[in-house]
Amino acid sequence: MSDQELSAELFEEESRMSCAESELKTCFIDELQLISGVTLRNVKIAFQTWGSFTGNNAILVCHAISGDSNAAAWWQKIIGSGKAIDTDRFYVVCSNAIGGCSGSTGPSSLNDEGVQYGSSFPSITVEDMVVAQIHLSDFLGINQWLMVCGGSMGGMQAIEWARGYSARVRHCWVTASASAHTAMQIGFNEVARQAILRDENFRGGDYYDFKAPKGGLAVGRMLGHLSYLSESAFESKFARNLQIENGVPDAGPIFLQNKQFQIESYLNYQGENFTARFDANSFLVVSTAIDRYSCDSLEGSRSKFLFTSFTSDWLYPSHLSQKLHEMALSAGCESEWIDIDLPYGHDAFLLDTEFQGKALRKLLSP
Amino acid sequence: MSDQELSAELFEEESRMSCAESELKTCFIDELQLISGVTLRNVKIAFQTWGSFTGNNAILVCHAISGDSNAAAWWQKIIGSGKAIDTDRFYVVCSNAIGGCSGSTGPSSLNDEGVQYGSSFPSITVEDMVVAQIHLSDFLGINQWLMVCGGSMGGMQAIEWARGYSARVRHCWVTASASAHTAMQIGFNEVARQAILRDENFRGGDYYDFKAPKGGLAVGRMLGHLSYLSESAFESKFARNLQIENGVPDAGPIFLQNKQFQIESYLNYQGENFTARFDANSFLVVSTAIDRYSCDSLEGSRSKFLFTSFTSDWLYPSHLSQKLHEMALSAGCESEWIDIDLPYGHDAFLLDTEFQGKALRKLLSP
Numbered sequence: 239m240s241d242q243e244l245s246a247e248l249f250e251e252e253s254r255m256s257c258a259e260s261e262l263k264t265c266f267i268d269e270l271q272l273i274s275g276v277t278l279r280n281v282k283i284a285f286q287t288w289g290s291f292t293g294n295n296a297i298l299v300c301h302a303i304s305g306d307s308n309a310a311a312w313w314q315k316i317i318g319s320g321k322a323i324d325t326d327r328f329y330v331v332c333s334n335a336i337g338g339c340s341g342s343t344g345p346s347s348l349n350d351e352g353v354q355y356g357s358s359f360p361s362i363t364v365e366d367m368v369v370a371q372i373h374l375s376d377f378l379g380i381n382q383w384l385m386v387c388g389g390s391m392g393g394m395q396a397i398e399w400a401r402g403y404s405a406r407v408r409h410c411w412v413t414a415s416a417s418a419h420t421a422m423q424i425g426f427n428e429v430a431r432q433a434i435l436r437d438e439n440f441r442g443g444d445y446y447d448f449k450a451p452k453g454g455l456a457v458g459r460m461l462g463h464l465s466y467l468s469e470s471a472f473e474s475k476f477a478r479n480l481q482i483e484n485g486v487p488d489a490g491p492i493f494l495q496n497k498q499f500q501i502e503s504y505l506n507y508q509g510e511n512f513t514a515r516f517d518a519n520s521f522l523v524v525s526t527a528i529d530r531y532s533c534d535s536l537e538g539s540r541s542k543f544l545f546t547s548f549t550s551d552w553l554y555p556s557h558l559s560q561k562l563h564e565m566a567l568s569a570g571c572e573s574e575w576i577d578i579d580l581p582y583g584h585d586a587f588l589l590d591t592e593f594q595g596k597a598l599r600k601l602l603s604p
Numbered sequence: 605m606s607d608q609e610l611s612a613e614l615f616e617e618e619s620r621m622s623c624a625e626s627e628l629k630t631c632f633i634d635e636l637q638l639i640s641g642v643t644l645r646n647v648k649i650a651f652q653t654w655g656s657f658t659g660n661n662a663i664l665v666c667h668a669i670s671g672d673s674n675a676a677a678w679w680q681k682i683i684g685s686g687k688a689i690d691t692d693r694f695y696v697v698c699s700n701a702i703g704g705c706s707g708s709t710g711p712s713s714l715n716d717e718g719v720q721y722g723s724s725f726p727s728i729t730v731e732d733m734v735v736a737q738i739h740l741s742d743f744l745g746i747n748q749w750l751m752v753c754g755g756s757m758g759g760m761q762a763i764e765w766a767r768g769y770s771a772r773v774r775h776c777w778v779t780a781s782a783s784a785h786t787a788m789q790i791g792f793n794e795v796a797r798q799a800i801l802r803d804e805n806f807r808g809g810d811y812y813d814f815k816a817p818k819g820g821l822a823v824g825r826m827l828g829h830l831s832y833l834s835e836s837a838f839e840s841k842f843a844r845n846l847q848i849e850n851g852v853p854d855a856g857p858i859f860l861q862n863k864q865f866q867i868e869s870y871l872n873y874q875g876e877n878f879t880a881r882f883d884a885n886s887f888l889v890v891s892t893a894i895d896r897y898s899c900d901s902l903e904g905s906r907s908k909f910l911f912t913s914f915t916s917d918w919l920y921p922s923h924l925s926q927k928l929h930e931m932a933l934s935a936g937c938e939s940e941w942i943d944i945d946l947p948y949g950h951d952a953f954l955l956d957t958e959f960q961g962k963a964l965r966k967l968l969s970p
Contacts, residue, residue, distance in 0.1 A: 421842035421867040422835045428868040429826045436819030438804040453802030460795045469788045476787035501787040502794040
């Protein structure tokens with residue numbers, strides 16, 4: 239991929255592609271029993287599907303922290319007609335995680351009294367996200383998935399499927415993920431959470447009738463983007479280039495207050511953009527879920543595993559995928575771990591077609 | 605250094621040591637001409653000294669972004685009686701950078717009308733910080749420093765001394781620093797700045813008569829601490845340990861809202877602590893100065909250089925020190941670059957006595 243293409247990727251990450259339209263559908267669960275003991279009532283699971291179900295060709299795709307059910311859009315490098323997850327051959331399903339804000343029940347949803355949950359929304363775990371997907375699987379009549387897969391937070395859900403429900407998971411592909419967050423990963427999430435919690439508009443989470451804590455959410459998202467790229471990706475894209483306003487390069491002296499580096503402009507754009515489509519409470523709930531998740535063993539699992547990682551991903555470094563691979567081998571499972579040498583940082587799992595695609599075709603070949 | 609000692613270091617970073625007391629003195633400058641063209645009037649330079657001046661034994665120590673003139677406290681691993689910068693032999697001087705908030709003129713200082721500058725404080729550059737130190741040198745009657753040194757932002761000041769005023773700098777030691785910030789370094793500072801700028805209490809910088817933007821400043825500082833450690837330092841110190849409240853380990857389930865990982869508690873402590881001693885406007889001014897600094901050549905310099913870097917420092921990675929070393933060699937200067945293999949991340953320059961000390965003794969040996 240050229241720098242030009244990478245640039246386009248980075249800036250268009252948020253845009254919704256029209257190439258693979260899929261209607262947003264909803265599955266209802268009367269009562270969802272959470273690990274915490276709390277029962278969540280009248281739960282909605284928003285999901286999308288691509289392709290046709292033929293009995294043993296269903297693939298469940300799990301999204302990352304800022305993702306949604308429109309997998310063919312955010313994972314267009316992997317999912318689509320003729321692609322590694324070929325929608326001409328496979329029946330592809332992706333649901334919005336509970337706790338989120340893209341159709342599934344989350345803090346901004348209405349509770350039994352018809353009021354938005356806000357601070358009364360319960361803690362959610364990765365295990366709970368998967369239990370919700372179990373309900374969805376039953377609703378769709380899918381007893382066994384050909385594959386459950388995902389990157390980053392999506393990878394944790396895929397691990398939890400293979401750990402807890404391996405009879406329903408033939409293949410499990412986990413990319414750029416971890417069995418449990420390290421202190422540094424928790425630290426990055428915590429600073430993003432604090433940006434929200436310390437925003438004066440947060441009001442303990444009950445801000446829906448007032449101004450939303452958009453400043454804090456934007457800062458949290460900017461921090462996320464810092465952690466998704468690598469030093470070399472930042473450098474090849476932005477270096478110390480100055481922002482060009484209105485098509486005219488500003489040739490004035492760099493010490494003037496109003497000068498901006500392109501990297502500054504990029505981060506602010508990403509932060510602003512995110513606040514238009516994401517709810518701060520959902521970020522708190524979902525980021526806490528992944529920080530607290532820990533898979534200590536895959537003992538008893540019968541799934542076949544593929545782990546992929548990226549040499550430049552310092553947020554989910556390769557040794558975390560290696561650890562998962564060793565966990566799978568110790569459990570007597572078939573497993574492959576491929577460490578992919580690409581310079582794009584954590585975002586590589588969204589950008590790479592070639593290496594993940596090759597490993598995936600091998601995994602899914604009969 | 606054992607984990608226990610590292611732990612003590614990390615938590616005591618902010619504490620002021622009593623081992624090397626030194627009175628805070630002030631040097632006044634009637635008019636300081638800034639690079640921007642603005643003239644700053646009635647400028648105060650706060651500084652401290654250790655040891656006795658004997659004519660050719662003066663060492664100027666430049667502090668990092670959150671530092672101050674009390675160098676014997678924050679750099680106790682390097683400065684003191686019998687240490688690498690031996691206060692029994694050398695006359696050690698450290699001044700608070702202009703734009704700061706520890707005694708030197710900055711945004712919280714009174715302007716000519718007796719009102720705190722706030723948003724009217726001008727942009728400052730690293731070059732301006734050094735010009736202020738030139739005034740201080742003249743005030744102290746020091747024509748030539750035996751050494752000018754510093755880490756991180758302090759290293760940039762040392763570079764600027766050796767670039768612009770090398771006749772006054774015999775030796776220049778730059779540790780964990782860079783000739784110019786990369787896009788990623790600028791990105792980290794920009795997110796911290798945005799945390800402040802998007803705080804409702806910021807009021808465009810004119811908050812001194814109101815609530816300070818402490819939430820934003822705390823988040824910015826937490827982000828700083830994330831970038832100062834390495835993944836392995838975080839892991840050996842915090843791993844996934846839970847916070848123990850009131851001496852009693854909380855054995856409750858991890859999904860409860862009030863549970864905290866130690867890394868979360870550590871970052872919040874650091875953030876809170878910082879707001880008690882640092883001004884948000886100073887952070888904006890000084891972080892912008894270092895982002896905009898760029899030394900493109902050391903041509904014409906006659907100083908002798910030592911560059912040190914740390915293999916685990918991903919904020920100021922080793923290749924940036926290597927680049928400085930190559931710049932010095934191209935300029936025909938004597939130069940040494942030592943890449944030190946320690947696991948502490950960027951903070952290593954504050955924590956290491958052994959390797960920096962050895963290199964420094966060699967540099968300063970007659």
